[in-house]
Amino acid sequence: MTVTALLPPAESYEDLVARFRWRIPSVFNIADACCDRWADGSGRIALLHVLANGSQVGLTFDALKAASSRLANVLKARVVGRGDRVAVLLPQGPEAAIAHLAIYRLGAIAVPLFQLFGPDALEFRLRDSGASALVTDDFGLAKLNGIRDALPDLRVILCVEGERPGVLSLWGEMERARDDAATVETAADDPALIIYTSGTTGAPKGALLPHRVLLGHLPGVEMPQERFPKPGDLFWTPADWAWIGGLLDVLLPSLYHGVPVLAHRMAKFEPEHAFRLLARHEVRNAFLPPTALRMMRQVSAPMRFGHRMRSIGSGGETLGAEVLEWGRSAFGFTINEFYGQTECNLVVANCAGLMPARPGSMGRAVPGHEVAILDGAGAPQAVGEPGIIAIRRPDPVMFLGYWNNTAATAAKFNGDWLLTGDSGVKDSDGFFRFIGRADDVINSGGYRIGPSEIEDCLLRHPSVAMAAVIGLPDVLRTEAVTAVIVPRPEVEPSPSLASEIQNFVRNRLAAHLYPRRVVFAETLPMTATGKVMRSTLRQTLGAGTAPADP
Secondary structure, eight states: OOOOOSSOOOSSHHHHHHHOOOOOOSBOOHHHHHTGGGOSSSOOEEEEEEOTTSOEEEEEHHHHHHHHHHHHHHHHHTTOOTTOEEEEEOOSSHHHHHHHHHHHHHTOEEEEOOTTOOHHHHHHHHHHHTOSEEEEOHHHHHHHTTTGGGOTTOOEEEETTOOBTTBEEHHHHHHTSOSOOOOOOOBTTSEEEEEEEOOSSSSOEEEEEETTHHHHHHHHHHTTTTSSOOTTOOEEOSSOTTSHHHIIIIIHHHHHTTOOEEEEOOSSOOHHHHHHHHHHTTOOEEEOOHHHHHHHTTSSOGGGGOOOOOEEEEESSOOHHHHHHHHHHHHSSOOEEEEEETTEEEEEEOOTTTSOOOTTOOBEEOTTOOEEEEOTTSOBOOTTOOEEEEEESSOTTBOOEETTOHHHHHHTEETTEEEEEEEEEEOTTSOEEEEEETTTOEEETTEEEOHHHHHHHHHTSTTEEEEEEEEEEETTTEEEEEEEEEEOTTOOOOHHHHHHHHHHHHHHSOTTTSOSEEEEOSOOOBOTTSOBOHHHHHHHHOSSOBOOOO
């Protein structure tokens, strides 16, 4: 079968936009698109599973189809079918991919769950979604102790390691099932999965995504991955497949294109191990969150690992000029930033092969998406004026709404515009710059200050490993720009270093942008997807009102 990209051949971004057209069929199922059409008996590799001991096991599309069909029949026999929610609490690996495809094959709705969630987080998501089945392992089962009685809808639990009291053996049940389950016919708009996303306030909300969301993602994957796919491509990400970045930015788009995915569980991200993994398995493409890249930046002489990478995409936080320049020396090409969120993902991206990257910019609108900067009243902002990043509906990558939360769904829109809650600015050439979450913008001395530019500057200081910038209460300026610094391992924090860092930013940016306060920390609080939790820093450090600094 010939691999066909959604993005047409083009010599420029303008040409690409002019030639692009969506091709969304009325009937579409992710399992058929990502598996069945490649399961032709050729033995084409779908997954390359790298175990903890470094050994690797290949899984073909033929085997993936047979296994997911068996699991679909197991679930069907337990009266799980169209519209039912099935949770997947597993790390990267064959079982997670098999479970997802089986769920889509049934017309059921997958609920991916992060393995590091605690009992309270799992209980909320399982109860809110009304999940009737769960596929997990012993690690996940241990977290169900004490909450299972609070989940009356959860009827079926399948465990990778085998049968347990009240729990079925995943592989044991699959061995007794037939391997020829028919895929349910689903409309492109039928629901396929629920991914829970946490805001700054209130309980997590379940973003309900349809089958067409995969097609909606493809241009936003192909563009920052430098016209993905190409012969010899192999894709990897440290991002867990429970998150949209791992599942819909890497796993499913790769399988759709018939490109193998490297699956490897990393309990803790280790930058040298990541470099070795990329080189040893000849990975060609990667999604690496900014936090991972900043950690990899601390590894000396990265070219010594001998990687064969050709593209890296990154999103979630702004990289900045320092990390971009490091990336060129470490990999030999420009890392492409992209932007989106669970409700409407991969709508802005860079592609260095088509247009030069601009430091601080997350790129231009991916073909097929209409992205704008709106003011508080919902009107488009003038070029260069900051506002809220918004995407116009209808859009194939846009969610259907929040699960069981019509009020939150309505609040997400202003007319036909989906409001991301992120602030940004658009220049005269159509490049978008991320300023920060709307609640991350600092109001200091009458200036509205985004943290990203300052954080980028801080990372250029030779003593700084990681940095986060927040606003803390200040009697004179309303908020004081505050830098939370993780020093490099060999660096000892001191008042003189704090002063040096302040002057470093003042001299390179501006007097109103330098951090009035510098706080040293061993680590920064991160979300499970690697974003700095600035709200947690504000709560931890901002209990009182700081005195005005000179």
